[in-house]
Amino acid sequence: MNKVAIISTGHSRFGKRQDKTIRELAFEAVKPCLEGVGLTQKDIDATVVGVAGDMFAQQGSPAACIVDHVGLNPQPAYRVEAACATGSASIRSAYGLVSSGMHDMVMVIGAEKMNNVTSAKATELMAMAGDSKWEYPFGVSFPGFYALFATRHMHEFGTTKEQLGMVAVKNHHYGSLNPLAHIQKEVPLEEAVKAVPIASPLGLYDCSLISDGAAAVIMTNEERAKQFEDPVWITGIAAASEPMLISRRQTLTGLPSATLASQNAYKMAGIEMKDVDVACVHDCFTIAEIMAYEDLGFCKKGEGGKFIEEQQSYIGGKMPVNVDGGLKAKGHPLGATGVSMACEMVKQLRGEAGKRQVPGAEIGLTHNVGQSGQYVNVHIYRR
Amino acid sequence: MNKVAIISTGHSRFGKRQDKTIRELAFEAVKPCLEGVGLTQKDIDATVVGVAGDMFAQQGSPAACIVDHVGLNPQPAYRVEAACATGSASIRSAYGLVSSGMHDMVMVIGAEKMNNVTSAKATELMAMAGDSKWEYPFGVSFPGFYALFATRHMHEFGTTKEQLGMVAVKNHHYGSLNPLAHIQKEVPLEEAVKAVPIASPLGLYDCSLISDGAAAVIMTNEERAKQFEDPVWITGIAAASEPMLISRRQTLTGLPSATLASQNAYKMAGIEMKDVDVACVHDCFTIAEIMAYEDLGFCKKGEGGKFIEEQQSYIGGKMPVNVDGGLKAKGHPLGATGVSMACEMVKQLRGEAGKRQVPGAEIGLTHNVGQSGQYVNVHIYRR
Numbered sequence A, B: 001m002n003k004v005a006i007i008s009t010g011h012s013r014f015g016k017r018q019d020k021t022i023r024e025l026a027f028e029a030v031k032p033c034l035e036g037v038g039l040t041q042k043d044i045d046a047t048v049v050g051v052a053g054d055m056f057a058q059q060g061s062p063a064a065c066i067v068d069h070v071g072l073n074p075q076p077a078y079r080v081e082a083a084c085a086t087g088s089a090s091i092r093s094a095y096g097l098v099s100s101g102m103h104d105m106v107m108v109i110g111a112e113k114m115n116n117v118t119s120a121k122a123t124e125l126m127a128m129a130g131d132s133k134w135e136y137p138f139g140v141s142f143p144g145f146y147a148l149f150a151t152r153h154m155h156e157f158g159t160t161k162e163q164l165g166m167v168a169v170k171n172h173h174y175g176s177l178n179p180l181a182h183i184q185k186e187v188p189l190e191e192a193v194k195a196v197p198i199a200s201p202l203g204l205y206d207c208s209l210i211s212d213g214a215a216a217v218i219m220t221n222e223e224r225a226k227q228f229e230d231p232v233w234i235t236g237i238a239a240a241s242e243p244m245l246i247s248r249r250q251t252l253t254g255l256p257s258a259t260l261a262s263q264n265a266y267k268m269a270g271i272e273m274k275d276v277d278v279a280c281v282h283d284c285f286t287i288a289e290i291m292a293y294e295d296l297g298f299c300k301k302g303e304g305g306k307f308i309e310e311q312q313s314y315i316g317g318k319m320p321v322n323v324d325g326g327l328k329a330k331g332h333p334l335g336a337t338g339v340s341m342a343c344e345m346v347k348q349l350r351g352e353a354g355k356r357q358v359p360g361a362e363i364g365l366t367h368n369v370g371q372s373g374q375y376v377n378v379h380i381y382r383r
Helices: A022-035 A063-069 A086-100 A119-127 A143-159 A161-175 A187-195 A256-269 A286-295 A302-311 A334-348 B024-034 B064-069 B086-101 B119-126 B143-156 B161-175 B187-193 B255-269 B288-294 B304-309 B334-350
Strands: A004-009 A046-050 A077-081 A104-111 A197-199 A210-220 A230-239 A279-281 A363-370 A375-382 B004-011 B048-049 B075-080 B105-113 B198-199 B212-221 B232-240 B278-279 B361-371 B373-382
Touching: A004 A022, A004 A086, A004 A334, A022 A063, A022 A104, A022 A210, A046 A063, A046 A086, A046 A334, A063 A104, A063 A210, A063 B075, A077 B086, A086 A104, A086 A210, A086 A230, A086 A334, A086 A363, A086 A375, A086 B075, A104 A334, A119 A143, A119 B086, A119 B143, A143 A197, A143 A286, A143 A302, A161 A286, A161 B288, A197 A302, A230 A256, A230 A334, A256 A286, A256 A375, A279 A334, A279 A375, A286 A363, A302 B187, A334 A363, A375 B278, B004 B024, B004 B086, B004 B334, B024 B064, B024 B105, B024 B212, B048 B064, B048 B086, B048 B334, B075 B086, B086 B105, B086 B212, B086 B232, B086 B334, B086 B361, B086 B373, B105 B334, B119 B143, B143 B198, B143 B288, B161 B187, B161 B288, B161 B304, B187 B212, B187 B288, B212 B334, B232 B255, B232 B334, B255 B288, B255 B361, B255 B373, B278 B334, B288 B304, B288 B361, B334 B373
Parallel strands: A046 A077, A046 A104, A279 A363, B048 B075, B048 B105, B278 B361
Antiparallel strands: A004 A210, A004 A230, A077 B075, A104 A210, A230 A375, A363 A375, B004 B212, B004 B232, B105 B212, B232 B373, B361 B373
């Protein structure tokens, strides 16, 4: 398989961005992505756009207006969608376009504008990604799905509400160091644990944010990458899927699809888990980060709670996780999230992550989950 | 670039399919696609799902429930969307996955269920793919966009309402020979020309159908393709995009993006237009087929009306076009359309198209357009 590198990144500020439309947010990411490496739109051969929801964008087929606005006509474009894993699935699709030789230079843009609607409406729109026959009509929303995971994890392994809160504390700590994060303030453990319940046992601070934002990367082949400084290589790229209905899962304490995808990604990259220096995992809810520790092999099954309690996922611990603030604090504009994770890996592996730099990071991992596991993408990055 | 073949196809009946949900329609295509070559779901390494509208499916992120229902967990999956070019963009994305070596055997499923809502609502949902700021709010729907094209084409080249009607007559003629078509009856020219106006100068018979349906193909690499009978190769695959706003187009008598994409596709396939034996073009409206004749080089600019009047796009003419009935008579379930075109090419090049067979067809072309040109995909197929 031909090698594929990321040679540039761009990232809007995440947050409640009432100042910009989705196409303007996309441009906020595309502009530095191009200018940072001295390219213009003419140098891009094709675009893959990741947007999760037509209904959030209030624009059918949203890729076209984004591609037009950022100046990428008449080059080919399409949209990729995989719910909350839209961004990483877009990178996956672009990897195919580049590695096959179909295109030399592909721009991936992930974007979402979620605050066009109220938080309650946003939660409902996301809930429509639950099964339209057997889940959504009965009122299950995503906090509900993850509350089931949390309850079962607590029951089987003794995971505590405090341990969930510790994930929030860590991610808000790192979010406070990220100038592009949606929320840039520390959250004390007591506040996290005592917050208003959303779907018991999950409280407000167990839930990620409803954010607007965009991120972009430029992907290219080995020959073209040589012309740029510090390319970051995608050395492993794998994905897997869970059954649709949560009631038909083989377990509610983890995602077997995440384990499968990570094993395939490690294998493709020719590494073992212990070789990874830094990870971005899909902390849509605090329990999701704890399950990710286990699914990806950072710790043994059932020991995810202990892993955060021992601060093993802080910088200096066994595996620094979400040191950009994660979905929890940096924010979660659905289509942008997976691309934002790639941007963070590029920063980390280049040693450009400032106050949240993992010292000497050489290999990075991203784990991006759509719905409640129906789409899992794991990528390995290497300088 | 590594070669990619289609080794099997499956196709549901198109029509008002109140008997089935979108996932059941998908299975109606997937089942024969697998069984036809003695494969099972376990043999498929990854799935690309083409669905254009969340809002038609009344299911957020519709790929997951389709993949689950047809039995393709835990393999990787994502959705591709490019409005009415969703199906061909899905094939394009899958081409990258196979040609790069990421996957050996990829299933592409295109599906749409449009008749969950009324025709008026369906037209409105489609209109939301027009620009949400400068087009949709002012009431422009797709018949309106194409009425502008038709008016200008008539003005500049003297194209007549009768010539538009002749496209409908041809496509309904061939649709009457296609047992999977939405409408399987001949339409007399007089009826076509005198039909109720939809957006002047376009009448009812100038418009394609609002259909439910699904189509599927299995794509594989050269080595694996050898194990199957009669692989059909994708020898050219190219795409291009138009500016978003119709008011900013360089012309209203054609799609420069279609010309660009076709030239790139011919070049990649190492052929000239005259080598093509049979074509499926995007006849969302009769004027669109006439413009396609010109954009793809089947005739000179401005002579599309004459081309149909001389029956050059019938079997026996210079270039048989839409001999499966096209979007006009076979139907246009948005996400399925591009995949359905690929299915027809496989049938034609294998000599299995029955009453609508183009004798001795060896090279085929598909032309699938999203929105009003924002996404154009041209593929070349060869036995």
